[in-house]
Amino acid sequence: MLWIIFVLFLVHPSMQRRQTFKCNDYVTESTSFHRSGIAFRHGPHYVCYLSNVIQMSSVIQIVHDISSHSYVDGKNGLIEPKEVGAIVVKNSNLIIVPSQLFQSFKSLLVFRASDVNLRQISRDDFKDAEHLTILHLDRNQITDLEDGLLSYLKKLQRLDLSRNQITAINEETFRGCSSDLYEVDLSYNRISELDYSTLIPLAHTKKLSVELNLNYNEIKEVRESHSVSHLTFEALLLKNNLIECFTCPDMKIGELHLESNRLSVVSFDNCSVEYLVASKNHLRWLHIHNDLKGLVASQNNIRSFVISGENSEIFHFDLSENENIGHVFPTLKTLGELQFLNMSYSYIGVLHEDTFSNMKDLKYLLLKGCSIEIIPFEIFGNNKHLITLDISDNLLESVDLHMFTGLDRLRLLDLSRNKLRKLDGFERIRLIMPELREINISNNQFECHDLSVIMKTFESIGVNVIKSHDGPEAKKNVDGVACF
Ligand SMILES: *[C@@H]1O[C@H](CO)[C@@H](O)[C@H](O)[C@H]1NC(C)=O
Ligand SMILES: *[C@@H]1O[C@H](CO)[C@@H](O)[C@H](O)[C@H]1NC(C)=O
Numbered sequence: 242m243l244w245i246i247f248v249l250f251l252v253h254p255s256m257q258r259r260q261t262f263k264c265n266d267y268v269t270e271s272t273s274f275h276r277s278g279i280a281f282r283h284g285p286h287y288v289c290y291l292s293n294v295i296q297m298s299s300v301i302q303i304v305h306d307i308s309s310h311s312y313v314d315g316k317n318g319l320i321e322p323k324e325v326g327a328i329v330v331k332n333s334n335l336i337i338v339p340s341q342l343f344q345s346f347k348s349l350l351v352f353r354a355s356d357v358n359l360r361q362i363s364r365d366d367f368k369d370a371e372h373l374t375i376l377h378l379d380r381n382q383i384t385d386l387e388d389g390l391l392s393y394l395k396k397l398q399r400l401d402l403s404r405n406q407i408t409a410i411n412e413e414t415f416r417g418c419s420s421d422l423y424e425v426d427l428s429y430n431r432i433s434e435l436d437y438s439t440l441i442p443l444a445h446t447k448k449l450s451v452e453l454n455l456n457y458n459e460i461k462e463v464r465e466s467h468s469v470s471h472l473t474f475e476a477l478l479l480k481n482n483l484i485e486c487f488t489c490p491d492m493k494i495g496e497l498h499l500e501s502n503r504l505s506v507v508s509f510d511n512c513s514v515e516y517l518v519a520s521k522n523h524l525r526w527l528h529i530h531n532d533l534k535g536l537v538a539s540q541n542n543i544r545s546f547v548i549s550g551e552n553s554e555i556f557h558f559d560l561s562e563n564e565n566i567g568h569v570f571p572t573l574k575t576l577g578e579l580q581f582l583n584m585s586y587s588y589i590g591v592l593h594e595d596t597f598s599n600m601k602d603l604k605y606l607l608l609k610g611c612s613i614e615i616i617p618f619e620i621f622g623n624n625k626h627l628i629t630l631d632i633s634d635n636l637l638e639s640v641d642l643h644m645f646t647g648l649d650r651l652r653l654l655d656l657s658r659n660k661l662r663k664l665d666g667f668e669r670i671r672l673i674m675p676e677l678r679e680i681n682i683s684n685n686q687f688e689c690h691d692l693s694v695i696m697k698t699f700e701s702i703g704v705n706v707i708k709s710h711d712g713p714e715a716k717k718n719v720d721g722v723a724c725f
């Protein structure tokens with residue numbers, strides 16, 4: 242919990258120009274993060290704001306004055322330098338890190354200097370920052386990271402270097418980093434190459450597992466220049482890069498994001514990924530491990546995929562917006578653990594009776610815009626746990642609701658945007674689907690008389706018919722649902 246108490250502050254007389262140092266937030270305790278059963282607490286301490294610094298010499302003066310006098314505050318009396326836990330630099334032009342701060346404020350836990358025109362940082366800047374846990378230097382002009390940059394920061398947990406001009410990280414960059422470092426943000430930089438061996442210090446197994454954010458860089462290739470093993474990542478984020486081929490060595494990744502690259506090949510021969518997002522690429526086939534639990538592969542051109550090993554654990558699968566996915570079905574049928582399947586706007590065409598019969602835990606099935614003309618009568622016979630079924634935007638001309646018999650938990654059925662003229666079994670809808678709350682039948686081709694009978698029946702038994710916005714404009718409609 243974060244408690245902030247505003248206290249009055251005193252501007253030290255020695256401050257000329259408009260530089261200010263104000264300590265007006267008090268953090269009593271803040272549990273900022275839980276990971277692998279570890280909770281991190283920051284506090285109690287003061288948060289101080291250093292503003293309008295134009296010259297480094299003036300920072301030195303401020304620091305000197307404060308640290309030699311203690312800091313008088315109206316409510317709480319003295320603030321001693323050791324009670325200052327966080328310093329935030331604002332509206333300033335620093336160029337380099339004011340390392341004197343770390344000498345004077347020995348218990349500093351948090352240092353933020355975002356958007357202050359930092360050009361350069363070096364390992365020695367942090368020689369005295371032994372307690373620092375959070376370091377934010379985002380939105381600056383930093384281009385290089387010195388070897389062993391973090392080696393003095395033995396308590397560091399979170400590092401933000403996003404939105405700089407960093408062009409490379411190498412094998413020495415993270416050497417000696419803290420074993421508590423769990424978040425490294427290098428997004429929006431200009432890194433063009435990634436070598437797995439670079440990541441050994443960040444991701445070795447004795448360390449807290451890390452989330453490394455490399456989104457929005459210029460990475461073309463992810464290499465393994467020499468063999469690495471046993472790396473562990475909470476998350477590896479590589480969204481919006483230029484990667485064409487992704488392979489990985491022996492490592493374990495909780496979440497891997499590869500969306501919006503140029504991938505045509507992804508291969509996980511020796512690595513284990515729990516949740517993979519690979520949408521917006523050029524993938525034609527996928528070779529995935531049986532320990533993958535979630536896969537989002539929308540907006541590719543996937544035609545088939547292979548799963549190594551038996552008994553896939555995948556429960557969330559998004560294959561939407563791929564072109565013709567007809568050939569995925571033989572493998573898809575083996576996915577017995579699926580709970581969520583989205584194939585919307587991929588071409589399916591013909592569905593078979595056994596397409597979903599292995600997916601006994603399926604809860605959400607989205608088949609919007611799949612060019613489906615016919616739904617085999619027995620197709621959902623095994624999907625007793627379905628909650629949402631979306632078959633909208635297809636080519637269905639008639640549906641017999643009896644085909645949904647056994648879907649005792651279904652709450653939402655979307656049949657809108659088809660060519661329906663008939664809806665058999667509608668009088669028995671309550672018996673067929675006792676939990677149904679909502680049905681969407683708008684944008685079909687019902688005759689107005691038939692539609693009004695259907696709507697009245699639904700109304701009388703408490704099934705909510707979703708109204709679309711086509712009603713008012715359509716010449717003929719029943720309660721806002723167009724008809725002919
Ligand atoms: C996977 O591991 C095997 C055995 O450890 C090794 O021979 C092979 O080269 C590895 N493949 C990749 C792509 O790293
Ligand atoms: C299913 O896929 C479509 C198309 O990519 C997307 O718009 C929709 O949000 C997805 N549905 C869910 C519930 O994720």
Ligand SMILES: *[C@@H]1O[C@H](CO)[C@@H](O)[C@H](O)[C@H]1NC(C)=O
Binds near residue numbers: 657681710
């Ligand atoms: C019902 O269907 C129409 C037409 O497809 C769509 O515009 C509307 O968003 C749907 N409503 C809901 C709540 O799904």
